[in-house]
Amino acid sequence: MDEVPVEKRPKYGLNIYGAIAVNPYKLTILCEEIGIRYHYIIVDHSNGEQKSPWFTKINPNGRLPAIVHVKDDGSSVSLWESAACLMYIASEFDQEHHVSYPTGSEEYWQMIAWLSWQISGQGPMMGQACHFLRYATESVPYGLKRYTAECRRLYHVLDVHLSSSPFVAGSRLTIADISIYIWALSAKWCGVDIEEFPAAKAWLDALSQRPSFQRGLNVPAPYPFTDLKVSNPKRAAFYRLVEKKGTKSVQKDTDKWAKNAGML
Structure with missing residues (x-):
């Protein structure tokens, strides 16, 4: 290097x-x-x-x-x-399995299943919903409706599961919870009302009270996309700037690869 x-x-x-x-x-x-x-x-x-x-x-x-x-x-x-x-x-x-389970155990595979759910479903769908809500260069109502609806479906799945379990994989916090948490914390930014899903909201609030989560959310700077911050009218100008810069960046990348593919 x-x-x-x-x-x-x-x-x-x-x-x-x-x-x-x-x-x-x-x-x-x-x-x-x-x-x-x-x-x-x-x-x-x-x-x-x-x-x-x-x-x-x-x-x-x-x-x-x-x-x-x-x-x-x-x-x-x-x-x-x-x-x-x-x-x-x-x-x-994490040799003592504070946030994981022994490899091969039933709980381990449940953890991997929920981690896979996050990276293949929740994250990408929320990212697309956020794109059409915040960064699209033109209004695409169907795109926004499609991805927001899929996000709501995914949160329904999470909500039903958490209504009978304190964490997503067994009886303890795992890396699957951590992976899902940060996107759930950003629900409003992506066009989802987390209040619609009470069990998921209770889980989210409980994790947010953990000192370790509070410390992690401040590195390298305070995380800006929480529902509370996004809802604050005093921060509206900041988020308009974020959207403007994000739109410009997305457009630049899209045009670059579209041009290389002969689409422009």
């Missing part, structure tokens, strides 16, 4: 590459919950740094978060995609 800027080179231990975006907060919450030290390295996605050659050596997909674990013997492991990072951190640092 010779081309990595000096201040962004991984240090000994666990390094989290992130920014003020939804998925990186999963990792800081996890690290705070299990009480491990980590180095947080900000990648400036406002200027496209996540697409730079040095970062795509860490994450070929050019997205956040990513991790680099520099081990005692000097070797290192680089990983990307939030679920893979969560699983790795739990495997390496």
Whole structure:
């Protein structure tokens, strides 16, 4: 990683590459919950740094978060995609299974099922709903309706499950809860009313009271997309700016790849 800027080179231990975006907060919450030290390295996605050659050596997909674990013997492991990072951190640092279960147990596979539900359903659907609500360059009513409805269906699934279980996988908090939590915390930003799903709302509120979650939500800066913050009229100008910048960024990326495919 010779081309990595000096201040962004991984240090000994666990390094989290992130920014003020939804998925990186999963990792800081996890690290705070299990009480491990980590180095947080900000990648400036406002200027496209996540697409730079040095970062795509860490994450070929050019997205956040990513991790680099520099081990005692000097070797290192680089990983990307939030679920893979969560699983790795739990495997390496959660030997007592504070937020996981022994590999192969029934509870372990339930945890993996809900983690898969999050990365294949909840996250992508909420991301698309958010796109059509906040960042689309033109009004697409069907797109907004389609993805918001699918989000509501997914939250109904979660709500029914949590009505008879304190956590999504067994009797304890796991990385699956953490992965689902940060998107549920962002429901209003994505066009979903979490109050419609009382069991999911109670679960969300209980997790939000955990000191570890509160600490994780403040790295590298206070998480800005909670329902409470999004609903605050005093912050309206800030969110209009976020939407404007987001729309510009999405349009630039879309045009680039459409042009390369001969569509423009």
